[in-house]
Amino acid sequence: MDMPRLLIVDDDTSFCMLLQGFLKRKGFEADTAHDYEKASQSLAKNAYDLVLTDYRLPDGTGIDVLKESKKLAPATVVILITAYSDIRVAVEAVKLGAFEYVTKPVNSDELFHVIREGLKKRETSEKKTKEPVRNGRKFLVGSSEEARKIEEHIRVVAPTDISVLIIGDSGTGKEYVARRIHELSKRKKEPFVAVDCGALHPDIAASELFGHVKGSFTGAVNDKTGHFEAVGEGTIFLDEIGNLSYDVQMKLLRAIHERMGRKVGGNNEFPIKARIIAATNENLKKAVDEGRFREDLYHRLNEFNMALAPLREREADLMMFAQFFLEDAVAEFDKFISGFDEEVQRIFIRYEWPGNLREMRNIIRRAVLLSKSDRIHREVLPEEIYRNDSMKNLSDDVQPVVNDLKEVKNLSEKEAILQALEKTRYNKTKTAKLLGIDRKTLYNKLHLYDIEL
Known part of the structure; x- marks a missing residue:
């Protein structure tokens, strides 16, 4: 296997050099760029497996680097480094296709682990069209009325073939719900393929969904099998569906209506047998009224809808989710940690969780990695979450x-x-x-x- 090639984008020259040396010792080839312009030039000239970018750059932001990377090489994994005060920006970056975010001050062990996970994801993505991922993640059913209602709706809709639209803020667990529906459906032995529509550049979205034939556009050097064909009779999860361009929306509507798909540049059609579950963090009805989303497609996708409340409104389930993520992280890092002390529990309950479940998972994984005790104490949490006024009871x-x-x-x-x-x-x-x-x-x-x- 070739040595993974990374690009580090940060205006702090000393940090770049230290990180470059650290990564080389870990077996990675790493280039550096100190601003957005240099990063763009490097991305245009070289093929990278992963890009690690600071959010604040002299002539742009890490979001700009993310968008440029997704445009030039959609499969490249992007990780954002950000101050905790920019947590909402980090959440937005994930919505736009970033694999993960790491907060400052950067812990080398945490960063290396996230980079390895990102490279594993890239390797999986490259095989996806040939070998769709069969992933059966655990799903936690909470004890609140909200949780019971979600589980009831999942069990009602899962055995059917109707389309489901899941609505909720970024990080509320929309993909977990989609997987749960798949696992309880008659298609559970077939593939489940998740497609992040927010990360698809308009120029290649149709190709990713439906495939293309060799020579159909610049860069189409081989035939490509799209997600709809690869998933077969399984379930396709279209996350952030509202980000698809109007042209791709039309293609998707036709495919759903006729249950037939056509590769970009091709003449032959293939049958579409997959069940479709879509998700969005925006008001699609409002997008329809504003002319940004097709009304006919909205009704096709919205045969049954489910709304997921943000974590700050699910206080009864909050510590249950925290324990769930703790157990996963303990197994991942092979540590013995039994729970959270009382002060941490109070902090968690008071905090507003703008990044929802994804933010909680990241905070707990980091805490487990740094912890030297058998319980999670305040010292291993990001300081901002217990100093912020928003956590006051x-x-x-x-x-x-x-x-x-x-x-x-x-x-x-x-x-x-x-x-x-x-x-x-x-x-x-x-x-x-x-x-x-x-x-x-x-x-x-x-x-x-x-x-x-």
């Missing part, structure tokens, strides 16, 4: 704006709701409690007053 320092909506006198109802949302940092569950109403009533009020979150 509502019961500690947030007094109700009003005791009940019925008691509102000088404030209008809309102003009271907006004020409560601001106090709870837009946590709808806590806002409803603060106002003395249930969540359903709150949602109705948000719709009535046209309050968008």
Whole structure:
């Protein structure tokens, strides 16, 4: 096997040199670039297995590097290095196709592990069209009403062949739900293939989905089998479906309607037998109204929909998820850690989790890697998650704006709701409690007053 080739993009020359030396000792060939322009030139000239880029660059950002890399070489794995204050940017990067993000200060063991996992993913992706991945991940069913409702819907829809649309913020576990549906379906022995539509450049999206014939466009040096043909009678999961271009949406609609696909540049059609599960983190109905998403495709995909709440609204399940990720990380790093101390549990419950389950998983994996104890203590957590004001407990320092909506006198109802949302940092569950109403009533009020979150 050839030595993996990496590109390090960071304006800190000393950091680049140290990291380059570290990676070479680990058996990797590593080039460096100190700004976006140099990185673009390197990406255009060379083939890289993995790109490691800082978010803040003198003439751009790591997101720019990510987009350029995905445009020139979609299979190249991109890892973003970011300060914890830029956690929302890191989540957005994952949505756009980054494999993972690592927060500063960078721990060398953690970074090396993430790089190895990224290269494993690239190797798997290269084989995907020939050998679709059969992955049966564990799925955690929570104890809350929300969790029970999700599990009930999964069990109702899984045995059918209808299309499912899963709606939820980035990192809420949409792919886990899709896999759970597949595992409980009559197609469970067939492949499950996940396609990140957000990472597909418009120029190659149709080719990735339906394949192409040799010579159909510049760079098409061989025939390619697309995901729809490769998955056969299995399940295809189209994540971030709203990012597909209008032209590709039309091709997808035709394929679903006729149950036939055609390779780019080809004349022959192949049957489409796969079940389709799609997911989005945006309001597709709004995208339809704005002309960014085809209404007919929306209705084809939305035969059954499921909405996943963000982690901050699932307090009853939060520590169950934390324990789930802890057990996975303990097995991965071969350590003995039994749980979290009480202070860490309080921190987790108070934190807002903008990156949802993905952020929690990353934080816990890092904590397990760094921990020297049999329990997770605060010292191995990123400092920002317990210093941030957003983690403060509502019961500690947030007094109700009003005791009940019925008691509102000088404030209008809309102003009271907006004020409560601001106090709870837009946590709808806590806002409803603060106002003395249930969540359903709150949602109705948000719709009535046209309050968008």
